[in-house]
Amino acid sequence: xxxxxxSEETSRLHDxxxxxxxxxxxxxxxGEPGIGKTALLAEAAAVARASGLRVLNTVGVESxxxxxxxxxxxxxxxxxxxxxxxxxxxxxxxxxxxxxxxxTAPEGYLVALAVLNLLAEVAEACPVLILVEDxxxxxxxxxxxxxxxxxxxxxxxxxxxxSVRTGIPARLDxxxxxxxxxxxxxxxxxxxxxxxxxxxxxxxxxxxLLAEAAGNPLALIELAAAVDGTDGAAILTSPWLPxxxxxxxxxxxxxxxxxxxxxxxxxVAAINDSPDxxxxxxxxxxxxxxxxxxxxLRPAVDARLIGPxxxxxxxxxxxxxxxxxxxxxxxRRRDAHRALAGVLADxxxxxxxxxxxxxxxxxxxxxxxxxxxxxxxxxxxxGATVVAAxxxxxxxxxxxxxxxxxxxxxxxxxVELGRPEIVGRLLDEAAKLDxxxxxxxxxxxxxxxxxxxxxxxxxxxxxxxxLAQSVAADGDTDLAVRILWSAALRCFWTEPGMAARDRxxxxxxRLPLDPLDARLLAILGYAAPIARGAVVxxxxxxxxxxxxxxxxxxxxxxxxxxxxGTFDVAIAQSAASLAGLRDQGRLQLLxxxxxxxxxxAAQLADLAVALPAAEEAGRLAxxxxxxxxxxxxxxxxxxxxxxxxxxxQARELAAEAEKLGTPVSARNVLATAQHxxxxxxxxxxxxxxxxxxxxRMHDMTDPSHQLALSCHTVAxxxxxxxxxxxxxxxxxxxxxxxxxxxxxxxxSLHDGLRLARALLAGQDEAEGLFHAALAADLTRRPFMRARxxxxxGEWLRRQRRATDSRQHLRAARDTFDxxxxxxxxxxxxxxxxxxxERSSERQAATSDILTAQEFQIAQMAAEGLTNRxxxxxLYISHRTVGAHLAxxxxxxxxxxxxxxxxxxx
Numbered sequence: 071x072x073x074x075x076x077s078e079e080t081s082r083l084h085d086x087x088x089x090x091x092x093x094x095x096x097x098x099x100x101g102e103p104g105i106g107k108t109a110l111l112a113e114a115a116a117v118a119r120a121s122g123l124r125v126l127n128t129v130g131v132e133s134x135x136x137x138x139x140x141x142x143x144x145x146x147x148x149x150x151x152x153x154x155x156x157x158x159x160x161x162x163x164x165x166x167x168x169x170x171x172x173x174t175a176p177e178g179y180l181v182a183l184a185v186l187n188l189l190a191e192v193a194e195a196c197p198v199l200i201l202v203e204d205x206x207x208x209x210x211x212x213x214x215x216x217x218x219x220x221x222x223x224x225x226x227x228x229x230x231x232x233s234v235r236t237g238i239p240a241r242l243d244x245x246x247x248x249x250x251x252x253x254x255x256x257x258x259x260x261x262x263x264x265x266x267x268x269x270x271x272x273x274x275x276x277x278x279l280l281a282e283a284a285g286n287p288l289a290l291i292e293l294a295a296a297v298d299g300t301d302g303a304a305i306l307t308s309p310w311l312p313x314x315x316x317x318x319x320x321x322x323x324x325x326x327x328x329x330x331x332x333x334x335x336x337x338v339a340a341i342n343d344s345p346d347x348x349x350x351x352x353x354x355x356x357x358x359x360x361x362x363x364x365x366x367l368r369p370a371v372d373a374r375l376i377g378p379x380x381x382x383x384x385x386x387x388x389x390x391x392x393x394x395x396x397x398x399x400x401x402r403r404r405d406a407h408r409a410l411a412g413v414l415a416d417x418x419x420x421x422x423x424x425x426x427x428x429x430x431x432x433x434x435x436x437x438x439x440x441x442x443x444x445x446x447x448x449x450x451x452x453g454a455t456v457v458a459a460x461x462x463x464x465x466x467x468x469x470x471x472x473x474x475x476x477x478x479x480x481x482x483x484x485v486e487l488g489r490p491e492i493v494g495r496l497l498d499e500a501a502k503l504d505x506x507x508x509x510x511x512x513x514x515x516x517x518x519x520x521x522x523x524x525x526x527x528x529x530x531x532x533x534x535x536x537l538a539q540s541v542a543a544d545g546d547t548d549l550a551v552r553i554l555w556s557a558a559l560r561c562f563w564t565e566p567g568m569a570a571r572d573r574x575x576x577x578x579x580r581l582p583l584d585p586l587d588a589r590l591l592a593i594l595g596y597a598a599p600i601a602r603g604a605v606v607x608x609x610x611x612x613x614x615x616x617x618x619x620x621x622x623x624x625x626x627x628x629x630x631x632x633x634x635g636t637f638d639v640a641i642a643q644s645a646a647s648l649a650g651l652r653d654q655g656r657l658q659l660l661x662x663x664x665x666x667x668x669x670x671a672a673q674l675a676d677l678a679v680a681l682p683a684a685e686e687a688g689r690l691a692x693x694x695x696x697x698x699x700x701x702x703x704x705x706x707x708x709x710x711x712x713x714x715x716x717x718x719q720a721r722e723l724a725a726e727a728e729k730l731g732t733p734v735s736a737r738n739v740l741a742t743a744q745h746x747x748x749x750x751x752x753x754x755x756x757x758x759x760x761x762x763x764x765x766r767m768h769d770m771t772d773p774s775h776q777l778a779l780s781c782h783t784v785a786x787x788x789x790x791x792x793x794x795x796x797x798x799x800x801x802x803x804x805x806x807x808x809x810x811x812x813x814x815x816x817x818s819l820h821d822g823l824r825l826a827r828a829l830l831a832g833q834d835e836a837e838g839l840f841h842a843a844l845a846a847d848l849t850r851r852p853f854m855r856a857r858x859x860x861x862x863g864e865w866l867r868r869q870r871r872a873t874d875s876r877q878h879l880r881a882a883r884d885t886f887d888x889x890x891x892x893x894x895x896x897x898x899x900x901x902x903x904x905x906x907e908r909s910s911e912r913q914a915a916t917s918d919i920l921t922a923q924e925f926q927i928a929q930m931a932a933e934g935l936t937n938r939x940x941x942x943x944l945y946i947s948h949r950t951v952g953a954h955l956a957x958x959x960x961x962x963x964x965x966x967x968x969x970x971x972x973x974x975x
Contacts, residue, residue: 073109074266074287075259082250083114086229087121090197094223096230098205098242101252103314103389104288107233110252111201114231118199123229124192125199130207132391134343136423136459138452139167141212142185145200155191157942159653160184167211167450178211178451180655182218183945186226189219190947193227202232204388206240210454210487217245221693222946225953244695254285263287268294282316288387292320295374314389321393324373331366334358335383336375338406340394341427343420345382349413356409404428419443426462437466441476457483461496474503481516488695493517508544511537515553531557531566535573542581551589554578558596562633563698563736565775571597586613588623595630599778603634603814610639621650625659629666633778635816638850640670641679652943661690665703669742672709673782673818675853677890680710681917682926686944701730701739708746712753714918715892720750732773741767741776745783752790753893761790761799768803781810784822785857788829797830804830821846821854829861836865856885860898863905872905879905887912916974919961927954928962932971 073080079099086095099107115125128145146168153161164184166173192198202208202216220230220242234240236251255263260280264271271279271294283289293316325333335354342350347364354362367383370376377384385391395403407428414421422439429436440463447455460480467473481496497517505513514537518529534557542550557574560566574597583590586609595606610627613619619627628643644667651660664687671680684707691700708723724743731739744763751760764787766772767780784807791800804826811819824846828839840862848855863878879902886895892912899909917925923944930940937948937955944951959965962973 073106073113074263075255076106076110076113079110079250079252080113083110083231084117086231087114087118087123087199090123090199090227090229092227094197094226094228094230096220096223096232096247098247098249099231099233099252100236100249101233102236102286104286104292104317104387105252105254106287107235107252108203108387109287111203111231111233114199115201118229123197123199124195125201126189127201127203128208128212130202130204130209131343131345132207132388133341135207135209136455137209137343137420138447138450138455139169139181139209139211139215140343141202141208142215143168145202145212146185146188149188149192152188152192156184156187157938160187160942163451163655164188167452169450172449177655177657178214178453179218179657179945180653181211181451182215183655183942185215186219186222186945186947187941189228190226190949197227197229200228200230202230204235205232205242206234206238207388208241209452210241211450211452213241217242217247218693218945220245220247222950225950226947255287255290256285260285260290264290264294267291288389289317292317295320317389318393318396321375321387321390322397324375325390325394325397328369328373328375329366331358331360331362332369335362335366336370336394337398337402338410339376339383339385340391340398341403341406341424342383342410343423345384347379347381347383349410350383352413353406353409356412357406404430419446423462426466429466432466432468434466434468434472437463437468437472437476440466453483453487456480457487457489457492464499470503471506471509474500474505474509477503478509478512478516481513485516485519508541508546511541511553512549515549515556519556531560531564531570532573534560535570535577539577539580542577547582550577550581551583551593554581554593555589558593561597562738562776562778563734565737565770565777571601574598575602585609586616588613588619588626592626592630595633596778599633599635600781600810600814600816603816606630606634607636607815610636614639614643621647621654621656622659625651625663625666628663628670632666632670634814635782635818637670637674637818641667641674641676644670644683645679649943652945657690657945658694658696661687661694661696661699664690665699665706668703668710669706672706672713674851675713675889675891677710677713677917678925678929680706681922682929684710685922686926697730698734698736698739701727701736702742704730705739705742705746708743709749712746712749713891713893715753715896717750717754720746735773737773737776738779740774741779744774745779745786748783748786748790752786757790757793758796761787761794761796764790765799765803768806781807781816782818782822784819785825785854788822788826789857789861792829800826800830817851821848821851825854825858825861828858828865833869840865852885853889853891856882856889856894859885860894860901863898864901867901867905875905876902876907880907883909890915890917916962920958924954924958924961927951928958928970928974931955931958931967932974934967 086097099110101107118125126145126148128141130141134140153164156164160180160183162171162173163180165171167181189198205213216230216232223230232242234242260283264276264279279290279293283293325336334357335350338353338357339350351362364380367376371378374386375390376386407424411421411424411428414424422436422443426436426440440459444456444459447459457480460476460483464473464476464480467476477496477500481493484492484496493516497513500513514529515534518534534553538550538554538557541553554574554577561571575594578590578593591606591609594602610631613627624643625647628640628647631640631643644663647663648660651663664683668680668684668687671683684703688700688703688707691703704723705727708720708727711720711723724746727739727743744767748760748763751763764783767774767783769775787800787803791797807819807823811823824843828836828843831839843858844862859878860882863875863882866875866878879898883895883898883902886898895912902909920928927940930943937951940951941948964970964973
């Protein structure tokens with residue numbers, strides 16, 4: 071007989087299982103306790119096995135949530151013999167995460183990629199069903215891996231089904247996976263279930279049970295069992311209780327009726343972080359002082375509180391565990407923890423957690439042991455366990471200074487996890503202590519560091535610079551640099567004013583750092599992109615001439631290059647950092663490197679780089695919890711859309727970016743979105759609107775003003791002003807930019823000014839200025855050269871020199887066509903027609919035919935990368951790459967990588 075009242079839900083699960091060979095999926099089963107999530111998962115497992123699927127499962131247990139990758143260990147243990155199919159780095163990452171080696175685990179995303187590829191390999195033989203029960207109680211490391219996996223199953227024969235309880239936050243919720251809410255049974259189905267399980271109830275009792283259960287299947291079954299064999303008077307006369315409390319009360323009554331030895335075993339099991347039966351029995355021996363055997367469990371099995379498994383002790387329902395846990399008093403729970411600690415001598419981490427739970431007062435030995443737990447968790451790549459262990463160590467610390475240090479270290483770790491609520495709680499606790507100046511400084515900096523300071527305006531950039539100077543004076547240069555970097559980032563996201571910028575530079579230049587230190591260059595460029603632009607550009611060249619650099623250092627050089635206007639350096643160095651960041655699994659930094667690369671490439675109209683980089687950056691920013699970075703990427707994608715002539719899309723993306731950036735006044739987001747709107751207006755020929763938007767970017771009182779980014783709009787302003795016949799409106803801004811150009815060697819600024827001078831010059835001076843602009847080396851900036859050719863061709867035609875204009879207009883048209891900047895190409899075509907020459911229609915580019923991700927995969931395949939190599943780079947499986955390539959070949963009419971290479975050319 072099928073599940074009563076669940077035909078719709080089981081039908082959906084059956085459909086997913088039937089379709090898994092064509093493509094995978096993920097689904098969260100969401101509902102209140104007892105609503106039937108476990109029964110539906112069991113039904114799915116039975117159908118899957120009958121259909122030839124391999125079923126792997128794991129269960130989240132509240133008491134195990136501090137064990138790093140505990141749920142993943144349970145899930146993958148049956149396929150541990152297949153680890154050898156993984157690339158060496160992924161294999162070692164997975165083994166380290168699962169504690170199978172003593173190696174240091176890398177970033178969690180590399181572990182997640184290893185799991186994806188492992189399961190994809192297992193699914194080659196037969197499709198795989200992954201069942202996750204009580205996912206809300208999974209350890210965070212496992213939950214993050216499953217979230218990563220759930221987003222990437224579309225092309226895999228893998229189905230992920232996970233149950234989560236309504237009302238309990240689950241990390242899987244953050245993955246925004248599809249879900250299915252399990253509703254209460256209808257009145258008809260509830261009555262049918264009650265009749266099937268307890269047919270002989272008196273009418274009054276039956277009616278009360280149906281009312282109390284409110285369509286909850288577990289309540290119908292368990293509350294009926296509670297009155298079975300009685301006259302039902304208790305349930306008719308007892309006061310109303312919330313359903314969960316009613317169920318726990320029913321379980322408590324059954325528990326209280328058990329023999330003492332049986333109760334002792336269940337009390338230990340309720341706080342144990344392992345279902346190992348032998349372990350629990352041994353600890354129960356110690357708790358009672360009497361021998362306890364498997365036979366003592368029979369009454370609990372008969373009472374349907376635990377399952378009949380003779381090797382693992384599993385509760386019939388999580389509410390049974392919580393009922394037993396709540397029934398025991400604090401002293402009894404501490405005794406049970408102490409008994410468990412006594413049998414875990416060979417498992418130091420678990421032993422330490424139980425000793426901490428057993429302690430009534432602070433204990434430095436336990437606190438030190440918890441710090442060791444944190445070190446081992448760090449090695450396994452479980453940041454959440456690091457934070458939890460340090461927080462518990464702080465609570466166990468008798469010494470206030472030690473307590474403060476541990477709280478601050480835990481808060482710093484929580485920043486890395488992207489958990490503002492944990493950061494706030496830990497810092498509030500630390501703030502209550504009598505902190506030294508150094509510790510107070512760390513607290514202020516940690517609070518200010520979250521989300522690059524956008525959420526916390528209490529500590530401004532000047533205060534952070536002062537703090538960095540104080541910390542440096544105490545001898546901690548590394549911490550001073552980190553604090554000063556936070557201050558410099560404020561100058562990118564917000565506008566702290568010139569005094570604050572100067573203060574940051576002054577402190578930075580006094581630090582005992584190598585002048586070529588990438589961190590120092592980044593701080594100088596972010597804080598003073600004009601005043602220190604020449605210094606940053608010159609030192610970056612010297613730094614890059616040295617030996618191979620760390621990916622993070624290269625990323626910083628690429629990032630700061632955007633602000634100082636060396637976009638070719640930004641693209642090249644951001645690209646150079648990608649491989650190392652991918653290999654290390656540092657996806658947060660990878661998203662930032664890709665964002666810098668895409669912004670710079672969009673500014674140069676290098677769409678072959680900008681399109682795929684922005685697409686991947688946006689996806690990773692969403693996955694790694696960086697909403698304001700995602701806003702910047704959306705604005706960058708709006709610029710790309712405007713350059714391609716997709717004006718409606720540009721405005722939609724700009725509006726979406728502004729929704730993220732406006733509440734926190736993220737100036738780089740708003741500036742980029744404003745620039746995208748201006749480019750769209752230029753492309754549509756609405757020059758007054760373009761000019762108005764661009765001038766806003768140079769108004770320091772406007773939210774879209776960003777000191778560095780506004781310097782890269784000079785050519786656009788001059789273009790809009792000349793076409794609007796309002797050159798005077800731009801005169802003030804251009805004068806400011808001319809003054810800035812005397813300080814910085816920014817190629818972007820100087821390129822823009824050369825074109826601006828020619829566009830806005832008088833008739834006698836213009837031609838010489840156009841020649842000067844074209845004489846500059848624009849080899850690596852073809853879009854700027856094409857714009858200069860276009861402007862010069864337009865000027866020549868207006869001077870009635872049509873023949874002279876054509877060569878420049880042709881050159882501009884051909885470059886714009888090659889770049890895919892169709893509005894400018896059409897403008898050049900229009901000018902050529904006016905000069906007496908017709909142009910053929912522009913052919914669709916590959917980037918017009920493929921999606922951004924398809925374009926990226928096509929580029930990699932054309933370079934000769936295998937599907938596995940592409941998958942490793944993009945954190946998707948090789949099978950997913952193959953599915954994308956099939957679509958790419960079909961769209962382009964190609965059948966091989968060689969043909970793909972030709973098509974892309």
